[in-house]
Amino acid sequence: MHHPAIISCSKLSYWVSKIKESSFNGRWQEVLSSYNDMNKAGVQLTEPSLFHPILKACSAISFTHGKSLHATVIKLGVESSTSIANSIMDFYTKAGRMSSTVTLFGSMNIRDSISWNILISGHIDHGDYDRGMHSFMQARATGFEPNISTLVLVIQTCRNLGALHEGQKIHGYMIKTEFSAISSLQNSLLLMYAEMAIEYAQKLFDEMPNRDVIAWSVMISAYVKTNKTHLALEIFKEILSQSETEIDGQTIVSALKACTDSKNLITGRTLHGFIFHKGFFHDSFLGNSLIDMYSKCNDPNSALQTWTEMPLKNIISWNSIISGLVYNEKHSEAIHLINLMQNDKMAPDAVTLVNLLQICKHFTDPFICKCIHAVILRRNHESNDLVVNTLIDTYAKCNLIFIAQKLFNLIKIRDGVSWSTMIAAFTYCGLTNEAIRVFNEMMESQEKPNAITLLNLIEASSYDSDLKIPKSVHGIAIRTGFSSDAIVGTAILDVYARYGDIMTSKKVFDSILNKNIVSYSAMIGAYGMNGVPRSAISLLNEMETSGLKPNSITILSLLSACSHGGLVHEGLSLFRKLTESLEVKPSLQHYSCLVDLLSRSGNLDLAMKLAEAYEGGASAWGALLSGLRMNYNENEDILNKVVNSVLELEPNNSNGYMLASNMYAKKGNWEDVARIRGLVRDKHVKVVAGFSMVNVDNKSRKFIAGDRNQFLSNEMRNTIENLHEFMKMDH
Incomplete structure (x- = not known):
């Protein structure tokens, strides 16, 4: 008869080898079965190296078994072992029980780098970025040396929090250690800088001795996102000269996006050839990007040809070509493709239905709109925000505003897009008061307006004969910080110009922080509309001094100003000068x-x-x-x-x-x-009679041609008589 100690020793050796083998091959159920058999055989778990694989199995299969094992550790009195405590912390972290992880971490007598890494990574992985960063700072104060994966996570956290200063500190720490040469960390830093301070990203990129395809892709994508598409394409051309760098699909997609945004069809075609030459034509993602590029560059025929030649088409491919045709106003061709899509047994999704609604808006057919609405209901897309907002807009364009309003009233949780869509719908249908009422409801609901909301409201207020409402909208724009925005500010100055208040238009123009070509063109047009042509010409000089080149709209605004102001010689001279010196085809x-x-x-x-x-x-x-x-x-x-x-x-x-x-x-x-x-x-x-508007005391008075029975107040009659006398004066 064998001695019990000998039986236990041989048995333990067997269980150890079996559990380690099962763990190595990822057979977690076998790990737990072996552990249970060991307990039944009366063999106590005293081997520290076994706790980690068993806890990993518990993480994969049974949280209850893991908690039971934690209790066993406490009974055996081995919880003071740092390696075992780390394994239990890792188990609780993977189970999402961070409170248990933190409690266990706090009770540890000796913590090593692994302990801190588990705690920091756990907070960050579960979205608690602030606690993750706080734990990292605490760890650094104790002399903790992070590993590569933790540093990558912390840099990502800095990016998510927009914590540029903290990210720079980590960068400084990396420079002092051997971590600065590790490509994964360099790429993480590059991505962080690209999203927060692109000039730092460019500097880091220039200093990198060995750039991999991720680094190149990050820089191209960053310049595309910041609308510096010419720089993005320059970097892509630089990659092509680097024979040691193998370009991947994501990098090409970023370059195609640069071509799309800048409407650079020539480079886009070159990229298409490169894709074909490299054998990427089977990649549906690249194919869809090519379709989008050709469509946005106003070449729908090439987009359609690319789509036709695609070996594998998915729902995104169908939607991309249909969207492209709608974008280029090829509505009949888009309808034909939608019919083909149905014949191909490809079920339409929310994007397809939105495209159908865009087509419906073009034909302004209420019956088709209602049919599409029925499909939306049958396919349970009525909760999709994009679909519902487009449907509201389409009903408004089909002059079914009462249905649009019903749909809007059914939306339980409205966001800025929903409110803006309804305001735009009422504005389109000429219901100014209703548009303003919806805006007031939006403000009462504590929903902050965005630039689109304000643009819709500005358009609504411009139809009102009372200048008081546009002034109120202007006040809202100032309070919400949008008055200095180039798009919003330009729209506001245009409204004041139409009311004849050119002085306020100029004040609004001066308050715009980043004036662009559209802002200048609008102000030049405002001067021309209000009979101040020489101010329009002076503004052209100011615009050119600021480094902006006039475009076709600017030239049109200047010609109109000279025409209304009788500046024939100046108008002809400007037309000749601008069309000869600029790449503008009249x-x-x-x-x-x-x-x-x-x-x-x-x-x-x-x-x-x-x-x-x-x-x-x-x-x-x-x-x-x-x-x-x-x-x-x-x-x-x-x-x-x-x-x-x-x-x-x-x-x-x-x-x-x-x-x-x-x-x-x-x-x-x-x-x-x-x-x-x-x-x-x-x-x-x-017959639509012409009319003139005169602004007096913030009221716009309309005078319709041929109407001799208009009511005029005494004040208004006196104003007109004064104007007549003024015009008769010899100036």
């Missing part, structure tokens, strides 16, 4: 504006030649007709030619008919007057 709008400039100044022969030479559109011939009104003694053949051109190009616009009728009446050609009025009647042209 459009029909520019030539129409030139025709208007010449017509207003009486240079009708030159204006006619220009309209004919460049096949000016309705606006050009309309400008000529206005010029003839001011000089109605001109040749009648010219008048007839201009009238015929205007009515042929815009047969449903009442302005041309009314202008022609007035012209013939001035010349006493009553037969032609009767003919024009007969055309209006036969073609069922809706």
